[in-house]
Amino acid sequence: MSEFKRSALMLALAAAGVCPWLASADTTALQQNSNQPAQTPTAVESSSKKTDKEQIEVIEVRSFAGSLIQSLNVKRFNDTVSETISADDLGALPDVSMADALTRLPGVSAVRTGGQASEINIRGMEGGFVFSTLNGREQVSTSGKRNIEFDQYPSELINSAAVYKSPKASLIEGGVAGSVELQTASPLKAAEQHNFVVNARGSFNDRADEVSDATEMGDRFSFSYQGKYLDDTLGLSLGYARLFQPSVSTQFVGFNYNNEKDVDGVKGDSTPAELISEGFEMQHRGGEETRNGYVAALEWAPDEKLTIKADAFISKFDTKAFARGFRAKFESSGAIIDNAIIKDNLMIGGTIKRASDGNTRVEMVNDDNTDFDEVRSYGFNTDYQLTDDLSVNLDIAHSSSSSNFRNGLLWSLASTDANAAKPVVDPNVSITYLLNGLDLPSIGINQAASFTDINKMLVSKYGIYPTLNTDEVDAYRLDFTYKIENPVISSLEAGLRYSERDYTNDRQVFEFGADNMFLASEAPLRLTQDMVKVVNFKGDFAAFPSYLAIDLNKALAAWFPNGIPQPKQTWGNGYAGLANPVPGGKSTPWSVFESGDVYEDVTAAYLMANIDTEVFGLPLTGNLGVRMVETKQQATNLTYVDGDASQGAQYITDEAGLVSDDYAPSIVGMKYRDYLPQLNLNLALTDNDQLRFAAAKVMSRPPINQLSAVTTFTIGSNGDVSGSATKSPFLKPFYAEQFDLSYERYFEDSSGALVAAVFYKNIKSFIQQDTITDFDFAAAGFPLPAYVPGTEPGNPDGLPPRTPNPIGDYSTAVNNDEGGYIRGAELAYTQVFKFLPEFWQGLGLSASYSYTESEISTEVQNGRQSFKADLKGLSPNVFTVTAFFEYEGFETRLSTRFRDDFVSDQSALQDQEIRYEAEMVMDYQASYQVTEQLGLLFQVNNLLDEPTKSYWGDTAYTGTIQFFGRQYYLGATYSF
Template sequence: MNKFKLSLLSLAVSTAGLSSMVVAQQQPPADEPTVEEQQVEVIQVRGFASSLFRSLDSKRFGDVVSETISADDLGALPDVSIADALTRLPGISAVRTGGQAAEINIRGMSGGFVFSTLNGREQVSTSGKRNIEFDQYPSELINSAAVYKSPKASLIEGGVAGTVELKTASVLQNDKDHSFNVNLRGMFNDRASDVPDGKDTGHRFSFSYQGKFLDNTLGLALGYARLYQPSVATQFVGFAYNTSRDLNNDNQLEYLSEGFEIQHRGGEETRNGFMGSIEWQPHDAFSLKADAFISKFDKEAFARGFRVKFESDTASIGNPLYNGSSVIGGNIGRTTNGFTRVEIVNDDNRDYDEVKSFGIAANWDINDRTKLVFDVSHSAASSDFRNGLLWALVAEDATVANPVLDTNVSINYQLNGLNLPGIGLNQADAFSDINRLMVSKYGIYPYVNSDEVNAAKLDLTFDLDLPLVRSLEMGVRYSARRYSNDRSVFEYGSDGMFLTSQPPLRLTADMTKVVDFKGDFASYPSYLAIDLDKALAAWFPQGVPQPVQSWGAGNPDVINRDANSNVSTAWSVLESGNVYEDVLASYLMANLDTELFGLPLTGNIGIRRVTTDQRATNLSDVNKEPEQGAQNIADETGLINTRYASGIVGEKYTKHLPSLNLNLALTDQWLLRFASAKVISRAPINRLASTTSFNISDLGVVTGNSSNSPFLRPFEANQYDLSLEYYFSSGAIAAALFYKDIKSFIQDDEIPEFDFSTLGFNVPETFIPDPESGVPVATRNGSLFTAVNNDNGGYIRGVEIAWTQVFNTLPGAFAGLGAQLSYSYTESEITRENNLGGELVSSPFEGLSKNVVNATLFWEYEGIDTRINGRYRSPFVSSQVGIDEQITNFHSELVVDFQAGYQFNDNLKLLFQVNNLTDEPTKSYFGDKAQTGTIQFFGRQYFVGAVYSF
């Protein structure tokens, strides 16, 4: 019986880092000539082509539908983060944050549906959700990355879109006994000069060491990567259409935006990554490996400019311009009781993120047929985001003892679609006048979350070598995940008026400077940039009070209301909470090796059983009713609230996830794959936290309201993949069809006859008259408006085509020419309702671009290597941050990167690189291009550096 297997893959890696020789061939039957007797086809490839062939080899001989990235050594990948590298794979696109790839979309599905592992271990995220922020992972410390588009039973569950598996180095598999790599690059951003106080230079530095000791039985790998880069942008951001009025007296509502802002953004980002591993293999049958990975990503940023707040429900609106029923221009004025205004904004944001991953794995070949793997791991992520805001408003005269707010506000504006709008502001001259402008409010809003998972798993493999089943795998995994979210707040003053109890701050020349817009934004008015530290020192000479989690001293539900508190709302306490998620999973999988119509057939069939026990803290608003469990709950300031009942609520569920992967070798070069599986993605972990309010009517009818729900079930889908792949001596061509039948989504809805008591809510028994007899009947049921799983799903389907080739048959220097091209088309019947542009409309599924194209052209010759890469995605829906998170339509974008290098000798290579070569902006809109969302420019990044290896 023929068995289609990889018998030899030899990569002779030169000390320069990326020269290799690839040999891949088929194992002959026993009656055919041996490998030594056959003519072996040798393909000489260098540089970028080396990693391409290695990736093709992983894809070809993998047992699932996958895409891979492979580096010959640590530090070989050129990208700022592994997110950039992943976006060059077929069917994968990125959402740019601050101009750089962070979250990835797979086959038209957003980051919340993407699961990720590091060395086979579940990763948690700093996002406060489940979305993995891949820019947290330096490419210099990642040896390979695989995207599994079809699952198998042995893979950890959690990705409807796909699973991304990252791997660090495995030292004992290295060809060299010792290797060392140093990478240093300087960086320059060409748009920093447009941003006052923006930094234009940065650097990347990394080193790695891999060594084998004690007769190759002990391996050590160490790596460090540092990124320091400026973060600059100039932007216009429009706000959602959250107000409606009948402007024409025609009994029809017109929709009005909350306003817009025009800002300079700048700052610096520093990421320090650490990697270490120790492998011990005293004999062939046993190995022990310990891994550690730490990434600290600190971002300090400022945003300066002006924010226009229409406050349209009270404003005077003249000469409105319409796009349908939505207003996209006109004259906005402040009325006597209104709050229309222009705020001069000086935001100061700080975001400290850390990801840690530790694990120990033991591999033991118990005998010739039985293998055991035991793995324990810890993954933790923490994020400390502090949003500090300093607002300034225009006074009639800031030099007098009791300044008065200038309420003569007139705003003329007209949106211009995907181009910058035209605006006119009657107070524009005052924005840069310290005799008119005064600081009116300071606020700081920390958002601190932590997320960690501890896990242990045991896997057994039995080699059977039966006619149908090559081996049998089974295993069990237990994980305990703990998530916490803590909000706190400090506010002083007002952003809409001058308060006498908290008077505004008079600005002085030493704490301000005049800032001008440049380039495309040059027509917008100048403003005063305010030194935050100097302003706060003048406003709070005794020291700035720190934000706290507080019920608020002015809250009528709080006893000891004269206690020291700086907020008058329960918001900070209610927005905080914990989630507990325990998962027990087991699986059974048969690895297949047989024939179909005389053709070699491999693959696997299996089932994974997953039991999830999820719980969350809950604060129920029971209106101080003791019989409903009202408690005395203290906050950080010592204030005691008597309105709420605290508890822990949740539920337990079990899912069975079958999977099938079949790979049919049509010839030595043609491969046909089919995959089918049931997959799940758990609900965003922050949406499991709960705060619930109740109301009991005079008739005893109970109604409840909760913005989130600890009872959310996972997203479910049945998916199918079919791909045809052709591998030839200098490359490969692959075409794939995929279909996902999504069963449910999360939406806010009302659940009638909800049984509060059995699910842990402390609701008293009430008596409701029977509709027929009128006799009161005891019940604890009622209606609950909350986040629910809506079973109105639908399909996502598409096609992917990929082509990779090195033109090694061309003469002379042209033999180093190569290309990589992929195209993905995705469509879906799933739509989401969105009213941020005014009227309720259906928008495409979040993250879905119908067309995604990725093209790379590279050339390597006598030490020279160069390549250019372009990544295009058609319009898609995603979130942006205005005043709050906003779901908007993003315009299509084409991001182009360029890299060139020269190999001086076996050790030294010089590099030149440009990211975002065409300075591609990010542009978005609210449903229709006439309703501008975001126009944001980030600039080009230039890198010059060297790699030294030995």
């Protein structure tokens, strides 16, 4: 059977005319014969490298069509349900990142952040359900969750990518939606003895001129080197990729409906008060994104039995951005509202005026945000063929990330007289607006003239809100493969893996002044002409008021000539911190509550049989296995004990010196074990037709930041304990049972394929807030006093000492047992029209369509408004179409990606779910190969200037309307 598969593969690749360049595509072509995951080189691969490798290296991919055919051949001979992108595909396309590249695969869609793809969804499930590896090694993220931000990975440094929609026992667990495997180059598989490629491109954004001080031009540069030495036993690969691009957008954001007031004049229980929005904002956003990526690999194969490889990948993504404009904030019940326009009990228009002692206001916003993200991945792999039948593979891996996000703000308010000795906020505020669904609203503000007048505007508040994340995992893996002579099973695989993951989140808050008034103790800043300039909205937004853009450095230097003072901090419950706290003093350090550490240790083992047999005379291949996973998770915890030292109360100080002695620190958590059976079968109906079936139990762990803990618990006079927390280190994974069935038809002459698939996932549970009864607080590690308060020995109440009962109710984030199904169908078609006359033989089409539905729905509660929502990330209809044409070195193609409405997090407001409008993104590319070494390229991303639009449950309740512009690229590639 293995000879049949190997011969079929070589015939298919030879017919495709695909070539030595693929040799840099690492191990993907060899996986078909080894029945091994793409995650690590295998002993079977090592034993075959003097036979299969030599044949693979005669393959040649020279075009987009060739890369598509290569991807189909990898899919054809993989032993799981998967989608792949070939090395040439990645090298030929100027995708900004791997997120853009992956969205061209069936069933894969992206969430755009700042106009470009970042997080991906697979089969209607969001990024938290997607597990990702690089060279077979678990990757951590800068997101503060488990969601991988694929824009961190330059496409120039990745040689191949695969999306595994069905798992097998040898793959690392973690993806209910699927797993994404990225591979960097293996230098010993390079086509040439020495190969050097240089790529340079310039870029231009056509909306940058609408944003004052925005950058219009960007650039991309990359080079890579692959070389073989010592009679091809030592290989070296090096790569560097730099991206500098403008980040530009103009946006309107409608805020959530969190205020309530009876504005229609109809009273009574049957007509509840109407919900009023918190307000809206109009902003210009601009900035610069700089990404520097580095990759290196050293590979040594002194003989056919031993291969040793060390590799490293580093990506640094820095963002410096500003957000300028104005923000209207509505007060709640005290507001004066005229001419209210109501739709389904929500106010979508009217005139709002400030009450005499109210807070309705318009803030002029000059925010300055920076984000410094870094991902690092290092690995060492040894593959050794112990005997002709037994091989062993050892892999040691380290992946780490760090993120330093600083949200800085400078807010101004209109005053009656900015030059007054004691300026006051202008109370004459009148805001008239009418939402227009998914189009821009109508807005009128009586203070609009003041927004550009330094005799009216005063800076009232300065603040910085840092979020510091670090995440790292160390992993050790040992795999064995044993070939056997059996009419059903071709080999057995077994392995062990151990990993330790540490996650740290550190929140900080620094504030000076106030956002709704001018403080006498922290006097506002009077603006001077040299600090400001008038900015006008343009294009679609030209009707909105102008405002003052403030030079942040000049403003701060004038406001704080002796340096920024130690800031006062005001917390959510109204307590004010002390600049120089005295031990024993109390405050409410919110930043400490938002911070914490999570520790996760995982031990896994698997056993898998690779199937190679016949059923009714038809070849049947695949695998059957089970994976055991034991997880130990713990988190730092703060438990409210009201300063009781007997319960472990300690002084806790945050970054600004605020002190609290109300809480007892501890480490709490749990351990659990899972068994994940998995089956993959592939039946070859004919030489060109095959049927796949897969079944598995899969899991995805909760977002790692949701495992941290801050708990409040009380002990009643009877000794009963009860507690509550919004997060929990006792959350277990999401589980699902899934089934896949697909039919694949590969056309003659390797000109394309037609693939139809159906899938079904039975999701077992989701996370929600609930109450756990009979929870054992003592066993979980929570600090409990020795005696019930008031009954300790010597207590003046004279009550007999009583030990607390550690069993009680715990209200927290829990795994509910109300899951449901996700099911759908996928159709993919790729065709190079070789049957046409010679000139048109380079014409082709690649298209895919996926339909997904789910019975799972949630009630999204944002403030006082709620709406029924589908599973986050689920778009019922997703399709991609690429039409291409190639002739004598010239290539052109037009790509379109469409996805239906879906629910995700609001991009402008943290931690709020919102519904996004359907979108269609179109890209165009043309290239010409001038010589064998030199190629030229032109591309337009977001050809239709597609905006991002969102809404609060109904299109009438506008969320975000954000335009990013088109991005143009012009560049060249030179190889020698």
